[in-house]
Amino acid sequence: MAAAPKKRFGQNFLHDAGVVRRIIHAVRPQANDRIVEIGPGRGALTQGLIEGAGHLTAIELDRDLVEPLAQRFGDRLRLISQDVLTVDFRSLALELGAPIRIVGNLPYNISSPILFHLLPCADLIRDQTFMLQKEVVDRMVASEGSKTYGRLSVMLQARYVMERLFVVPPGAFTPAPAVDSAIVAMYPLAREEVRVKNWAMLEAVVTAAFATRRKMLRNTLSDYLSRIDLSALGVRETDRAEDVPVSAYVEMANQVLARGRPQKG
Numbered sequence: 001m002a003a004a005p006k007k008r009f010g011q012n013f014l015h016d017a018g019v020v021r022r023i024i025h026a027v028r029p030q031a032n033d034r035i036v037e038i039g040p041g042r043g044a045l046t047q048g049l050i051e052g053a054g055h056l057t058a059i060e061l062d063r064d065l066v067e068p069l070a071q072r073f074g075d076r077l078r079l080i081s082q083d084v085l086t087v088d089f090r091s092l093a094l095e096l097g098a099p100i101r102i103v104g105n106l107p108y109n110i111s112s113p114i115l116f117h118l119l120p121c122a123d124l125i126r127d128q129t130f131m132l133q134k135e136v137v138d139r140m141v142a143s144e145g146s147k148t149y150g151r152l153s154v155m156l157q158a159r160y161v162m163e164r165l166f167v168v169p170p171g172a173f174t175p176a177p178a179v180d181s182a183i184v185a186m187y188p189l190a191r192e193e194v195r196v197k198n199w200a201m202l203e204a205v206v207t208a209a210f211a212t213r214r215k216m217l218r219n220t221l222s223d224y225l226s227r228i229d230l231s232a233l234g235v236r237e238t239d240r241a242e243d244v245p246v247s248a249y250v251e252m253a254n255q256v257l258a259r260g261r262p263q264k265g
Contacts, residue, residue, distance in 0.1 A: 014044040016172035024048035034096040038104030093124035105131040128186040137182040202253040209241040227259040
């Protein structure tokens with residue numbers, strides 16, 4: 001008997017064969033690809049990924065799912081039974097032989113933390129293909145000027161090229177979630193294309209800018225503006241956070257870093 005979905009793990013098991021085929025077609029697993037699946041659940045995607053790659057590493061916290069997966073896939077599947085947020089992906093990638101490919105139907109309740117957990121390892125990742133709440137995917141790929149553009153957009157677009165592939169309706173899952181889902185493909189920028197000098201500083205600046213979306217930058221970034229040359233970036237103090245492109249946020253953070261941390265008054 002299949003394990004029942006557990007609310008505490010945010011489980012929504014994919015069962016729609018047509019959606020599974022579309023995801024596998026998007027990933028296009030190839031022989032000897034080093035694929036890591038986050039949250040294999042009942043193995044809906046696992047089957048197609050293993051058929052293409054021959055072998056798979058999967059991270060699954062729910063111990064009630066681990067044994068059925070092990071019995072079904074045998075030595076073609078290596079299972080890591082722990083919380084994905086505690087997995088050292090850098091060490092895992094080096095062990096498997098980077099670059100790795102990551103695929104997953106991510107739990108909605110921790111999807112953003114997972115994305116940020118993977119961010120420092122992007123240099124060892126070839127691509128990431130995730131199923132997420134559609135609202136989250138829309139925020140990830142949003143451009144400046146959009147109401148959905150925010151901290152998540154800036155932080156991820158500073159490191160990845162991303163594409164929303166297609167929408168998945170609630171009926172494709174058991175139990176059916178209350179919202180639509182979407183598939184997003186994420187491709188890390190080449191090392192020489194990444195302009196961020198300090199990710200903590202970028203996050204601090206972006207978080208401050210978006211803390212109150214309706215306020216102008218002269219208010220939200222008041223602790224930083226003495227160390228930022230906005231005019232050189234084509235940005236005005238009267239702009240709001242959603243008006244500023246990713247590249248400008250990156251340069252703001254780099255300027256602040258170069259000129260010392262702000263003194264808060």
